[in-house]
Amino acid sequence: MPKIALAAGVLNQIPLDWKGNQARIIDLIQHAQQQQANILCLPELCLTGYGCEDQFLSAYTSEKAWESLVQLLPHTQRILVWVGLPVFFEGKLYNVAACLAHGKLIALIPKQHLANDGVHYETRWFSPWPAGKITHISTNLGDIPMGDYRIHAHGITMGIEICQDAWEGENRPAHALAKRGVSVICSPTASHFAFSKSKTRQGLSIEGSKIIQGAYVFVNLLGNESGRTIFDGDAYIVHKGQIIAESSRFSFQDGQLIIASLDLKERNDAGKDVIIANIPSFDSVREFPAFEAAAWEKSSYLKEEEFARAVSLALWDYLRKSKSFGWVISLSGGADSSAISALCFLAVRLASQELSWTGIQEKLDYLPWMKEVQSEKELVSRILTTAYQGTVNSSDNTRASAKALAECIGTTHYDWNIDVLVKEYRGIIEQAIGRSLSWEQDDITLQNVQARLRSPSVWMLANINNALLLATSNRSEASVGYATMDGDTSGSISPIAGIDKTFIRQWLIWMEKVGLDGTLTLSGLSHVNSLEPSAELRPLTSKQIDEEDLMPYPILNSIERWAFYDKLSPEICLKNLIQEYGTHFSEEQLTIFCSRFFRLWTRNQWKRERYAPGFHVDDYSLDPKSWLRFPILSAGLEKDIKP
Ligand SMILES: Nc1ncnc2c1ncn2[C@@H]1O[C@H](COP(=O)(O)OP(=O)(O)OC[C@H]2O[C@@H]([n+]3cccc(C(=O)O)c3)[C@H](O)[C@@H]2O)[C@@H](O)[C@H]1O
Numbered sequence: 233m234p235k236i237a238l239a240a241g242v243l244n245q246i247p248l249d250w251k252g253n254q255a256r257i258i259d260l261i262q263h264a265q266q267q268q269a270n271i272l273c274l275p276e277l278c279l280t281g282y283g284c285e286d287q288f289l290s291a292y293t294s295e296k297a298w299e300s301l302v303q304l305l306p307h308t309q310r311i312l313v314w315v316g317l318p319v320f321f322e323g324k325l326y327n328v329a330a331c332l333a334h335g336k337l338i339a340l341i342p343k344q345h346l347a348n349d350g351v352h353y354e355t356r357w358f359s360p361w362p363a364g365k366i367t368h369i370s371t372n373l374g375d376i377p378m379g380d381y382r383i384h385a386h387g388i389t390m391g392i393e394i395c396q397d398a399w400e401g402e403n404r405p406a407h408a409l410a411k412r413g414v415s416v417i418c419s420p421t422a423s424h425f426a427f428s429k430s431k432t433r434q435g436l437s438i439e440g441s442k443i444i445q446g447a448y449v450f451v452n453l454l455g456n457e458s459g460r461t462i463f464d465g466d467a468y469i470v471h472k473g474q475i476i477a478e479s480s481r482f483s484f485q486d487g488q489l490i491i492a493s494l495d496l497k498e499r500n501d502a503g504k505d506v507i508i509a510n511i512p513s514f515d516s517v518r519e520f521p522a523f524e525a526a527a528w529e530k531s532s533y534l535k536e537e538e539f540a541r542a543v544s545l546a547l548w549d550y551l552r553k554s555k556s557f558g559w560v561i562s563l564s565g566g567a568d569s570s571a572i573s574a575l576c577f578l579a580v581r582l583a584s585q586e587l588s589w590t591g592i593q594e595k596l597d598y599l600p601w602m603k604e605v606q607s608e609k610e611l612v613s614r615i616l617t618t619a620y621q622g623t624v625n626s627s628d629n630t631r632a633s634a635k636a637l638a639e640c641i642g643t644t645h646y647d648w649n650i651d652v653l654v655k656e657y658r659g660i661i662e663q664a665i666g667r668s669l670s671w672e673q674d675d676i677t678l679q680n681v682q683a684r685l686r687s688p689s690v691w692m693l694a695n696i697n698n699a700l701l702l703a704t705s706n707r708s709e710a711s712v713g714y715a716t717m718d719g720d721t722s723g724s725i726s727p728i729a730g731i732d733k734t735f736i737r738q739w740l741i742w743m744e745k746v747g748l749d750g751t752l753t754l755s756g757l758s759h760v761n762s763l764e765p766s767a768e769l770r771p772l773t774s775k776q777i778d779e780e781d782l783m784p785y786p787i788l789n790s791i792e793r794w795a796f797y798d799k800l801s802p803e804i805c806l807k808n809l810i811q812e813y814g815t816h817f818s819e820e821q822l823t824i825f826c827s828r829f830f831r832l833w834t835r836n837q838w839k840r841e842r843y844a845p846g847f848h849v850d851d852y853s854l855d856p857k858s859w860l861r862f863p864i865l866s867a868g869l870e871k872d873i874k875p
């Protein structure tokens with residue numbers, strides 16, 4: 233029975249970062265060698281980055297990746313490593329796992345099933361490899377086996393499933409590999425974060441190990457690689473249905489290694505599809521300490537934990553990868569801007585908890601003033617700027633809420649009034665058009681001018697600080713265009729555009745009262761949690777409430793999900809609405825809500841096209857550039873509702 237040490241290496245990569253990606257890969261290989269691992273599996277397309285988009289279509293990308301692969305070879309003494317890269321073959325591009333062992337390139341195994349749903353567009357760049365096809369590719373390293381091969385090394389035979397391959401049910405390659413004979417499957421993956429999706433990946437890994445009655449080594453990318461998608465950085469080593477080792481998700485490190493030593497069945501799996509990799513063994517196979525998931529994975533508030541950790545890591549990665557000097561937020565003291573401010577604070581807190589102060593200094597060494605900063609508190613105040621911008625329509629409550637949160641998390645906080653600007657603009661336009669503006673006649677105009685006049689000032693702060701301006705739109709507002717274009721939509725990223733308002737409010741309460749790990753709470757959120765969402769754009773006497781302008785948020789969210797996730801017709805959406813909410817609202821009222829939703833949805837596609845990029849966190853999003861396309865001009869769906 234060969235005992236073998238299997239390792240999986242999670243990586244936080246950057247598209248097209250030839251040197252950086254290679255250096256992080258070498259670091260993990262060296263770490264694995266020091267631990268005397270025999271086999272190391274690294275994530276899908278980790279040499280180039282998964283999110284290279286149309287740069288995959290440029291031959292330059294795969295040429296650079298190949299160059300980088302060849303340079304890795306001398307670093308693979310005594311170990312077998314799976315590394316992902318794009319490879320051109322006979323005029324087509326393939327998404328490949330390269331097998332490197334003891335200084336040699338052993339084989340190239342391409343992905344058979346391409347991911348093409350949701351955020352995935354792989355068929356735009358890659359071709360699927362036919363199951364069972366084996367051939368050779370001529371390269372500067374000689375003729376290299378390419379295709380659906382198995383690899384024999386250290387007395388075991390192994391196969392590959394590349395990400396989507398494992399999601400194909402009865403068609404997943406594991407079934408064919410089980411018949412052909414393997415005791416290990418390695419699964420290099422780039423599977424983006426969505427709430428509780430890691431459980432599905434775990435399930436597929438467990439199933440894979442059961443299918444072959446052997447070991448399954450699953451590894452994912454980590455962090456905000458290319459802007460919109462976040463990778464969990466999960467890795468699992470599974471043996472006959474039992475998870476033996478797993479990584480800690482949402483790490484702020486560049487990479488993470490997990491290792492386990494297993495006794496596997498000795499097999500003689502000869503066949504013309506088997507390539508033998510000769511690797512001198514280490515003297516003995518070590519036992520390794522347990523690699524376990526973080527304690528919060530067992531929390532009964534998993535969604536809240538995942539949201540906090542995924543989005544704060546995404547903000548942190550975006551900051552350092554874009555080499556920005558900080559974040560600026562127009563902080564109204566309401567739910568959305570408060571949530572984003574809290575998430576920025578958490579990014580710094582979680583990074584410093586995991587990386588230590590020296591680690592933080594290394595990650596942010598591009599900041600010209602970083603050496604002067606001595607503590608996390610000082611860093612937050614330099615990196616995070618918030619501004620309350622009141623008008624006559626702002627309430628004392630929101631001002632106090634913004635102040636309390638800013639003090640609690642320690643931002644550099646400003647508080648100013650923009651009435652003078654509103655008055656000036658109003659005067660100029662009234663003079664130009666020759667009449668006074670009034671709330672009766674010019675409601676939207678008078679609301680929007682306030683939202684728009686909050687934009688130049690925060691852009692100024694962003695420019696002064698060389699910082700990112702964060703837009704505060706959430707998914708519920710995006711559905712119905714409840715935001716002023718070039719006003720509160722201003723910003724370079726929209727961190728919460730992928731999540732609904734109801735969850736944002738629920739998360740804020742949790743963050744105040746329960747918090748991360750049940751301990752890291754923010755008491756400064758108590759004000760915001762006592763407020764009802766209001767745009768505060770109309771005179772205070774009119775008591776503007778978002779849900780009165782629109783409809784109750786749970787209703788809005790339900791219609792949105794039925795229509796654009798389940799893809800149901802407007803009529804069925806209304807039927808569902810009546811079934812679900814009929815005891816609280818009349819049919820007439822629900823019909824009005826439903827028609828309003830589709831009218832506003834249709835009218836505001838152009839706005840969704842112009843939102844700053846947001847992060848994917850849920851199982852669907854409204855982002856037209858990566859998830860949901862809808863015509864900008866259309867007859868709309870409102871008329872399809874028969875009252
Ligand atoms: N199909 C189309 N393609 C391209 N452009 C189109 C268009 N339809 C209208 N437009 C343009 O859109 C303009 C209207 O859009 P826009 O100026 O943004 O304004 P609009 O969407 O009409 O109004 C903004 C809404 O957001 C609410 N709001 C604003 C700010 C903050 C908050 C909050 O929650 O705190 C809420 C506010 O109460 C109001 O209901 C029109 O003047 C027209 O120029």
Ligand SMILES: Nc1ncnc2c1ncn2[C@@H]1O[C@H](COP(=O)(O)OP(=O)(O)OP(=O)(O)O)[C@@H](O)[C@H]1O
Pocket residue numbers: 561562563564565566567568569570619620621622623626630686704720764765766767768778
């Ligand atoms: N008084 C204000 N000071 C600073 N920014 C403001 C102010 N009012 C609105 N904004 C900006 O406009 C955005 C949109 O306002 P909106 O009221 O929708 O969001 P919110 O205040 O964060 O949340 P809520 O809808 O729960 O009140 C805010 O998130 C904030 O960035």
Ligand SMILES: NC(=O)CC[C@H](N)C(=O)O
Pocket residue numbers: 276346347352394395396397399421422423424
């Ligand atoms: N890169 C991939 O093949 C990912 C596809 C997979 N269905 C996922 O969403 O995780």
